[in-house]
Amino acid sequence: MSAALILKDLCRTFVRGGVPFLAVDHVSLTVREGDFVTIIGRSGSGKSTLLGMAAGMLSPSSGTVELCGKVLNGKNDTELSRLRGSVVGYIPQDAPALPALTVLENVMLPACLYPRGGDIEGAARLLLDRFGIAHLADSMPAELSGGELRRAMIARSLINRPRLLVADEPTSDLDVETTRSIMDEFSHLNAEGMTVLIVSHDLESLKYGSRVYSMESGKLSEGNAFER
Ligand SMILES: Nc1ncnc2c1ncn2[C@@H]1O[C@H](COP(=O)(O)OP(=O)(O)OP(=O)(O)O)[C@@H](O)[C@H]1O
Numbered sequence: 599m600s601a602a603l604i605l606k607d608l609c610r611t612f613v614r615g616g617v618p619f620l621a622v623d624h625v626s627l628t629v630r631e632g633d634f635v636t637i638i639g640r641s642g643s644g645k646s647t648l649l650g651m652a653a654g655m656l657s658p659s660s661g662t663v664e665l666c667g668k669v670l671n672g673k674n675d676t677e678l679s680r681l682r683g684s685v686v687g688y689i690p691q692d693a694p695a696l697p698a699l700t701v702l703e704n705v706m707l708p709a710c711l712y713p714r715g716g717d718i719e720g721a722a723r724l725l726l727d728r729f730g731i732a733h734l735a736d737s738m739p740a741e742l743s744g745g746e747l748r749r750a751m752i753a754r755s756l757i758n759r760p761r762l763l764v765a766d767e768p769t770s771d772l773d774v775e776t777t778r779s780i781m782d783e784f785s786h787l788n789a790e791g792m793t794v795l796i797v798s799h800d801l802e803s804l805k806y807g808s809r810v811y812s813m814e815s816g817k818l819s820e821g822n823a824f825e826r
Protein backbone atom coordinates (compact mmCIF):
# COMPACT_ATOMS: atom_id res chain seq x y z
CA MET A 599 0.00 0.00 0.00
CA SER A 600 1.34 3.49 -0.81
CA ALA A 601 2.18 6.09 1.81
CA ALA A 602 -0.04 9.06 2.65
CA LEU A 603 2.72 10.66 4.70
CA ILE A 604 6.43 10.07 5.05
CA LEU A 605 8.40 11.99 7.69
CA LYS A 606 12.14 11.50 7.45
CA ASP A 607 14.53 12.53 10.20
CA LEU A 608 12.39 15.54 11.02
CA CYS A 609 13.67 18.16 13.47
CA ARG A 610 12.30 21.47 14.66
CA THR A 611 14.30 23.81 16.83
CA PHE A 612 12.75 26.54 18.97
CA VAL A 613 14.49 29.02 21.21
CA ARG A 614 13.41 29.12 24.84
CA GLY A 615 14.92 31.62 27.24
CA GLY A 616 17.59 32.34 24.65
CA VAL A 617 18.57 28.66 24.45
CA PRO A 618 17.75 26.59 21.33
CA PHE A 619 16.15 23.19 21.93
CA LEU A 620 14.74 20.43 19.73
CA ALA A 621 10.95 20.40 20.11
CA VAL A 622 10.91 17.59 17.51
CA ASP A 623 14.04 15.47 17.57
CA HIS A 624 14.88 13.35 14.50
CA VAL A 625 11.42 11.86 13.97
CA SER A 626 10.73 9.41 11.16
CA LEU A 627 7.27 8.03 10.51
CA THR A 628 5.44 6.47 7.58
CA VAL A 629 1.64 6.62 7.55
CA ARG A 630 0.28 4.29 4.89
CA GLU A 631 -2.94 4.95 2.96
CA GLY A 632 -5.78 3.63 5.11
CA ASP A 633 -3.86 3.76 8.40
CA PHE A 634 -5.36 5.19 11.58
CA VAL A 635 -2.37 6.37 13.60
CA THR A 636 -2.65 7.83 17.10
CA ILE A 637 0.13 9.78 18.81
CA ILE A 638 0.05 10.21 22.56
CA GLY A 639 2.41 12.07 24.85
CA ARG A 640 2.71 14.50 27.70
CA SER A 641 2.06 18.20 27.35
CA GLY A 642 5.04 19.91 25.75
CA SER A 643 6.48 16.71 24.24
CA GLY A 644 6.28 18.12 20.69
CA LYS A 645 3.07 16.56 19.32
CA SER A 646 1.54 19.75 17.90
CA THR A 647 4.88 20.82 16.44
CA LEU A 648 5.17 17.46 14.70
CA LEU A 649 1.60 17.58 13.38
CA GLY A 650 2.05 21.16 12.16
CA MET A 651 5.03 20.04 10.08
CA ALA A 652 3.19 16.93 8.85
CA ALA A 653 0.32 19.13 7.61
CA GLY A 654 2.66 21.59 5.91
CA MET A 655 1.80 24.42 8.31
CA LEU A 656 5.18 24.67 9.94
CA SER A 657 8.55 24.30 8.24
CA PRO A 658 11.03 21.80 9.65
CA SER A 659 14.50 22.87 10.77
CA SER A 660 15.78 19.76 9.00
CA GLY A 661 14.43 16.54 7.53
CA THR A 662 11.74 16.00 4.92
CA VAL A 663 7.95 15.73 4.73
CA GLU A 664 6.36 13.86 1.85
CA LEU A 665 2.60 14.27 1.65
CA CYS A 666 0.64 12.05 -0.75
CA GLY A 667 3.73 11.63 -2.92
CA LYS A 668 4.79 15.30 -2.89
CA VAL A 669 7.85 16.54 -1.02
CA LEU A 670 6.93 19.73 0.87
CA ASN A 671 10.44 21.06 1.41
CA GLY A 672 11.16 24.01 -0.86
CA LYS A 673 7.51 24.67 -1.77
CA ASN A 674 6.29 28.24 -1.38
CA ASP A 675 3.22 29.26 0.63
CA THR A 676 0.87 29.24 -2.38
CA GLU A 677 1.96 25.74 -3.42
CA LEU A 678 1.66 24.51 0.17
CA SER A 679 -1.83 25.99 0.60
CA ARG A 680 -2.98 24.42 -2.65
CA LEU A 681 -1.64 21.01 -1.69
CA ARG A 682 -3.10 21.24 1.80
CA GLY A 683 -6.43 22.36 0.43
CA SER A 684 -6.63 19.39 -1.91
CA VAL A 685 -5.33 16.45 0.12
CA VAL A 686 -5.18 17.26 3.85
CA GLY A 687 -7.83 18.04 6.41
CA TYR A 688 -5.96 19.66 9.27
CA ILE A 689 -7.59 20.35 12.62
CA PRO A 690 -5.20 22.43 14.74
CA GLN A 691 -5.41 22.17 18.53
CA ASP A 692 -7.05 25.60 18.67
CA ALA A 693 -8.81 25.58 15.28
CA PRO A 694 -10.13 29.11 14.77
CA ALA A 695 -13.44 29.90 13.07
CA LEU A 696 -13.93 33.04 11.00
CA PRO A 697 -16.16 35.07 13.35
CA ALA A 698 -18.01 37.02 10.64
CA LEU A 699 -19.17 33.88 8.78
CA THR A 700 -21.98 31.56 9.86
CA VAL A 701 -21.18 28.01 10.91
CA LEU A 702 -22.34 26.75 7.51
CA GLU A 703 -20.18 29.29 5.67
CA ASN A 704 -17.18 28.38 7.81
CA VAL A 705 -17.59 24.73 6.88
CA MET A 706 -18.00 25.58 3.18
CA LEU A 707 -14.98 27.87 3.09
CA PRO A 708 -12.19 25.41 2.10
CA ALA A 709 -14.37 24.07 -0.73
CA CYS A 710 -14.94 27.63 -2.00
CA LEU A 711 -11.20 28.33 -1.88
CA TYR A 712 -10.17 24.99 -3.38
CA PRO A 713 -13.24 23.70 -5.24
CA ARG A 714 -13.40 19.98 -5.86
CA GLY A 715 -16.76 19.99 -7.61
CA GLY A 716 -20.20 18.95 -6.45
CA ASP A 717 -22.78 20.57 -4.22
CA ILE A 718 -20.72 22.41 -1.60
CA GLU A 719 -23.63 23.56 0.55
CA GLY A 720 -25.24 20.12 0.50
CA ALA A 721 -21.96 18.49 1.50
CA ALA A 722 -21.46 21.02 4.31
CA ARG A 723 -24.97 20.44 5.68
CA LEU A 724 -24.40 16.68 5.55
CA LEU A 725 -21.20 17.04 7.58
CA LEU A 726 -22.89 19.28 10.14
CA ASP A 727 -25.56 16.62 10.45
CA ARG A 728 -22.95 13.88 10.76
CA PHE A 729 -21.44 15.68 13.74
CA GLY A 730 -24.80 16.49 15.34
CA ILE A 731 -24.86 20.26 14.80
CA ALA A 732 -27.10 20.63 11.71
CA HIS A 733 -29.40 22.90 13.73
CA LEU A 734 -26.55 25.39 14.20
CA ALA A 735 -25.84 25.94 10.48
CA ASP A 736 -27.03 29.54 10.50
CA SER A 737 -25.57 30.46 13.90
CA MET A 738 -22.47 32.59 14.29
CA PRO A 739 -19.37 30.91 15.80
CA ALA A 740 -19.55 33.15 18.89
CA GLU A 741 -22.97 31.67 19.69
CA LEU A 742 -21.63 28.10 19.91
CA SER A 743 -20.30 26.20 22.91
CA GLY A 744 -16.67 25.06 22.83
CA GLY A 745 -17.65 21.51 21.87
CA GLU A 746 -20.10 22.63 19.17
CA LEU A 747 -17.46 24.89 17.66
CA ARG A 748 -14.94 22.06 17.76
CA ARG A 749 -17.35 19.85 15.81
CA ALA A 750 -17.90 22.65 13.28
CA MET A 751 -14.14 22.89 12.76
CA ILE A 752 -13.92 19.13 12.32
CA ALA A 753 -16.66 19.37 9.67
CA ARG A 754 -14.70 22.16 7.96
CA SER A 755 -11.58 20.01 7.80
CA LEU A 756 -13.54 17.29 6.01
CA ILE A 757 -15.40 19.35 3.41
CA ASN A 758 -12.83 18.71 0.68
CA ARG A 759 -12.90 14.96 1.27
CA PRO A 760 -9.23 14.87 2.28
CA ARG A 761 -7.13 11.77 1.72
CA LEU A 762 -5.42 12.44 5.04
CA LEU A 763 -6.97 13.84 8.19
CA VAL A 764 -4.46 15.38 10.62
CA ALA A 765 -6.22 16.12 13.90
CA ASP A 766 -4.60 17.65 16.97
CA GLU A 767 -6.56 16.64 20.08
CA PRO A 768 -9.93 17.04 18.35
CA THR A 769 -11.83 15.72 21.37
CA SER A 770 -9.98 17.28 24.28
CA ASP A 771 -12.33 18.77 26.88
CA LEU A 772 -15.39 17.10 25.33
CA ASP A 773 -17.72 14.81 27.25
CA VAL A 774 -17.41 11.05 26.90
CA GLU A 775 -20.45 10.70 24.65
CA THR A 776 -19.47 13.48 22.23
CA THR A 777 -15.89 12.14 22.14
CA ARG A 778 -17.18 8.70 21.28
CA SER A 779 -19.45 9.97 18.52
CA ILE A 780 -16.61 11.99 16.94
CA MET A 781 -14.20 9.05 17.15
CA ASP A 782 -16.89 6.78 15.66
CA GLU A 783 -17.22 9.20 12.74
CA PHE A 784 -13.45 9.20 12.23
CA SER A 785 -13.59 5.42 12.30
CA HIS A 786 -16.31 5.35 9.62
CA LEU A 787 -14.38 7.82 7.48
CA ASN A 788 -11.28 5.66 7.89
CA ALA A 789 -13.26 2.58 6.83
CA GLU A 790 -14.38 4.58 3.77
CA GLY A 791 -10.71 5.12 2.86
CA MET A 792 -9.55 8.27 4.63
CA THR A 793 -6.17 8.01 6.33
CA VAL A 794 -6.12 9.38 9.88
CA LEU A 795 -3.28 10.81 11.96
CA ILE A 796 -4.47 11.99 15.32
CA VAL A 797 -2.98 13.31 18.56
CA SER A 798 -4.96 12.40 21.61
CA HIS A 799 -4.64 12.61 25.36
CA ASP A 800 -7.62 10.36 25.74
CA LEU A 801 -6.47 6.76 26.20
CA GLU A 802 -10.03 5.65 25.32
CA SER A 803 -9.35 6.93 21.80
CA LEU A 804 -6.45 4.49 21.36
CA LYS A 805 -8.81 1.65 20.62
CA TYR A 806 -9.87 3.35 17.39
CA GLY A 807 -6.39 3.46 15.88
CA SER A 808 -4.53 0.74 14.00
CA ARG A 809 -1.17 1.92 15.37
CA VAL A 810 -0.10 4.01 18.33
CA TYR A 811 3.07 6.05 18.82
CA SER A 812 4.37 7.89 21.87
CA MET A 813 6.11 11.23 21.92
CA GLU A 814 8.57 12.03 24.68
CA SER A 815 10.83 15.11 24.69
CA GLY A 816 10.57 15.45 20.93
CA LYS A 817 11.28 11.80 20.18
CA LEU A 818 8.72 9.42 18.70
CA SER A 819 8.60 5.72 19.49
CA GLU A 820 6.18 3.03 18.37
CA GLY A 821 3.72 1.72 20.95
CA ASN A 822 2.16 3.08 24.11
CA ALA A 823 5.15 4.11 26.23
CA PHE A 824 2.82 5.01 29.09
CA GLU A 825 1.65 1.43 29.50
CA ARG A 826 5.09 -0.11 29.88
N1 LIG B 1 6.61 28.95 18.53
C1 LIG B 1 7.29 28.45 19.54
N2 LIG B 1 8.39 29.06 20.05
C2 LIG B 1 9.10 28.54 21.07
N3 LIG B 1 8.80 27.36 21.65
C3 LIG B 1 7.72 26.70 21.19
C4 LIG B 1 6.91 27.19 20.11
N4 LIG B 1 5.92 26.30 19.86
C5 LIG B 1 6.10 25.32 20.76
N5 LIG B 1 7.17 25.54 21.53
C6 LIG B 1 7.68 24.66 22.59
O1 LIG B 1 7.94 23.39 22.01
C7 LIG B 1 7.58 22.33 22.91
C8 LIG B 1 6.59 21.42 22.22
O2 LIG B 1 5.37 22.14 22.03
P1 LIG B 1 4.09 21.44 21.40
O3 LIG B 1 3.05 22.47 21.28
O4 LIG B 1 4.50 20.72 20.17
O5 LIG B 1 3.75 20.38 22.55
P2 LIG B 1 2.51 19.38 22.65
O6 LIG B 1 3.08 18.00 22.85
O7 LIG B 1 1.58 19.58 21.54
O8 LIG B 1 1.84 19.85 24.03
P3 LIG B 1 0.28 19.88 24.47
O9 LIG B 1 -0.09 18.46 24.80
O10 LIG B 1 0.29 20.75 25.68
O11 LIG B 1 -0.52 20.46 23.34
C9 LIG B 1 7.03 23.02 24.14
O12 LIG B 1 8.05 23.04 25.12
C10 LIG B 1 6.68 24.43 23.70
O13 LIG B 1 6.84 25.35 24.73
Ligand SMILES: [Mg+2]
Pocket residue numbers: 645646647691766
Ligand atom coordinates in the same frame (compact mmCIF):
# COMPACT_ATOMS: atom_id res chain seq x y z
MG1 LIG C 1 -0.34 20.26 21.43
